[in-house]
Amino acid sequence: MNHFLSVEDVPDPEGLVDEALKLKKKPFSFQKLGRNKTLGMLFFNASLRTRMSTQVAARNLGMEVIVMNVSQDSWQIETEDGVVMNGDKAEHVREAAAVMGQYCDVLAIRSFPTLKDKKKDYAEELMHQFSRFAGVPILSMESATLHPLQGLADMMTISEYKKVEKPKVVLTWAPHVKPLPQAVPNSFTQWSRKMDYDFVITHPEGMELPKRFRQDAHIEYDQDKALAGADFVYVKNWSSYKNYGMLGLGKDWMFSQKKLGLTNDAKVMHCLPVRRNVVIADEVLDGPNSVVIQQAGNRVFSAQAVIKRLLESL
């Protein structure tokens, strides 16, 4: 694996889930692999779980880690080609990426979408520029359109908790107070489609996820109908793809104890951070069906499995 920007970079998605679950049992078994290797982590946006879990993952593999908060600590990076750089951006990605590639063996990047310019966001310019100019493997820590490390941790979690071979997995939209990326639901959908699940997406009309990742995934606009018999419910807000970046309405889509009652005693998942009593009710988050903390715990081993693969390809 040369880069990890989406599940499409993984030749054997189910194999990687198994590998991550094995690493969870023996986290320190590949400490030699990362010895004298450095992971550079670049944050263009905020992060809690990704920031901490990916560092733990790299250290479990024996690596050194450098963390750079690009928006605060570094020069502002220009990404357009052919521009006269007489504004506030001091350095071009052509030099910045190439230089960081001199210092690090793997570069991990987090960069959110603008949610204003659909074409630009979905072109994933920054990730592609880094893969082109850095000369080292690039690891996505959530790009404009995808969050593949989260998707892998989600598949691990389902694998650990499923009671039947082919569980019913429902991705349900939830309300929010501000427009959020489509990255998490895009990746959850993309990964779920690689697994043998009965997979259903439910959301208000107009909130369809882009076809390029969901393909022909089953959409059920009636949330109650979708939730019936669910073994797993993944709750997540996303802003509109169609009316790009619009918030979307539907306060009654908040995931409550009553909605949980429609399911087959489903495990409830969310990538976090979650806004209580906007996205999911307290009683669900604090109840026995929530696995959000275990899901976040799996982020260490999803990152570890991916970094291991990237190191093996060096």
Ligand code: SN0
């Ligand atoms: C991000 C998202 O893609 O939905 C990161 C999730 C891992 N979430 C947010 O930005 C939440 C921000 C908020 O104010 O609730």
